[in-house]
Amino acid sequence: MFLLYILAGVISGIIAGMGMGGGTLLIPILTIFYGIAQKTAQGVNLLAFIPMAIVALIIHFKNKLVDVKSGLQLIIFGVVFSIGGAILANYISNGLLRTLFSIFLLFIGFFQLLHIIHSIYLMKINKNKNDVLKYYSIKYSNIE
Amino acid sequence: MTNSNKILIKKTNLIKIKTQKCNNKKSECFLKLMLGALIGFINGFWGGGGGMICVPALTFCCAKKDKVAHATALFVMLPISIVSFIVYCFGKSIDLNLSIFITIGFIIGGIVGALLLKIMKSVWVEIIFCLVIFACGIRMLI
Helix, strand or coil: CHHHHHHHHHHHHHHHHCCCCHHHHHHHHHHHHCCCCHHHHHHHHHHHHHHHHHHHHHHHHHCCCCCHHHHHHHHHHHHHHHHHHHHHHHHCCHHHHHHHHHHHHHHHHHHHHHHHHHHHHHHHHHHHHHHHHHHHHHHHHHHC | CCHHHHHHHHHHHHHHHHHHHHHHHHHHHHHHHHHHHHHHHHHHHHCCCHHHHHHHHHHHHCCCCHHHHHHHHHHHHHHHHHHHHHHHHHCCCCCHHHHHHHHHHHHHHHHHHHHHHHHCCCHHHHHHHHHHHHHHHHHHHC
């Protein structure tokens, strides 16, 4: 059984390592396929995130990729409201939390769809740019 | 136009630019504080998914580069996750035995994912992820 648990971790870890929402995937995997209660799955996700984030952050700090100032601005209210959100989640029943989470997932999926469309659009524009540049370079080389 | 006039126009333009910058900074700071509150609430309430909002928020609202946005999102999510995990512990909804196995898997997967990212970064992975998210959302709603 514990091998199956590790497998669930590996699948969502791969997605997380690729910079997409690993935790967003881990919670539905645990609740749908393993039948774990919603709150327990959420707690597991929070704990699983911490060691990965510390290791990744050390690497990012070495590469100077972290914008500390805007990060701190986000953290101030973030920490306060996360306490509020977690306390609220403790009071709500597992079933209601699950329904709300599924709506949240649909929202995330919708935004992901918009993001995909946006990136495909950007790729097309870049292709056109390259074509135009190629065209002009050929033209100018002929003139010369 | 006399010389003094030119200087005056330059000065007024400078003041305009300065005030604009100041206003932009203030509104950006306010926006960041509000976004932080939203991210914190979502991550506390649903135990995850804050990063999915933090990265686009940083790239679109604060005009950060992709890599910087990812790194900063991790920096924001770490304290938020620790704090909400502590609150979850008080709610007695933590299964430590289960968490250890999943965390081990998560670390292995994270390393594999980071290595995979160097080899390939295609839209197809995102499309599959999007479909899976939709499927899970519908399955959990029913």
